[in-house]
Amino acid sequence: MAGTENSLQITDYRGLRARVQALTEGETDQVALMATVACEVHCSDDRFDWTGFYRVVAPGLLKIGPYQGGHGCLVIPFEKGVCGACARTGEVQLVPDVDAFPGHIACASSTRSELVLPVRDGQGNLIAVFDIDSDLPDAFSEADASEISAMLASVFGRAT
Numbered sequence: 576m577a578g579t580e581n582s583l584q585i586t587d588y589r590g591l592r593a594r595v596q597a598l599t600e601g602e603t604d605q606v607a608l609m610a611t612v613a614c615e616v617h618c619s620d621d622r623f624d625w626t627g628f629y630r631v632v633a634p635g636l637l638k639i640g641p642y643q644g645g646h647g648c649l650v651i652p653f654e655k656g657v658c659g660a661c662a663r664t665g666e667v668q669l670v671p672d673v674d675a676f677p678g679h680i681a682c683a684s685s686t687r688s689e690l691v692l693p694v695r696d697g698q699g700n701l702i703a704v705f706d707i708d709s710d711l712p713d714a715f716s717e718a719d720a721s722e723i724s725a726m727l728a729s730v731f732g733r734a735t
């Protein structure tokens with residue numbers, strides 16, 4: 576991953592927003608949008624070790640969508656995990672220490688912190704959650720949550 580020898584590449588959110596906007600201009604297909612967002616977000620930041628979507632496929636049920644990184648579990652009920660908590664509450668889950676989160680689902684034993692955000696369509700319906708895992712402890716900030724939430728709203732608010 577790009578970055579000087581002793582420093583992490585941290586997301587330039589203005590550049591990320593511009594790239595995602597340009598790449599997704601005029602597109603409304605959710606899978607195409609998810610694949611593009613997962614790719615661009617994942618490649619933008621050395622902190623991000625797994626980046627992807629879990630889609631709402633039935634009431635109370637999430638199923639994996641486009642992602643970058645090692646394999647992720649395929650199905651997550653709303654009652655389980657950080658993703659389920661996000662889907663159940665509709666609230667951002669900013670987890671500095673996954674071992675301290677009751678019911679965390681460890682798709683990789685290396686994960687130390689996690690950020691999960693709700694994804695809504697233009698009518699405000701929850702269509703997915705966006706999950707970012709890091710092998711670094713306490714890797715995510717409120718600014719990350721705010722910037723990525725705004726980008727998700729701009730992309731998926733037009734999705735069909």
Ligand code: SME
Nearest residue numbers: 647656657658679680682
């Ligand atoms: N950690 C998530 C599960 C998804 S894997 O991290 C890709 C959770 O607890 O819901």
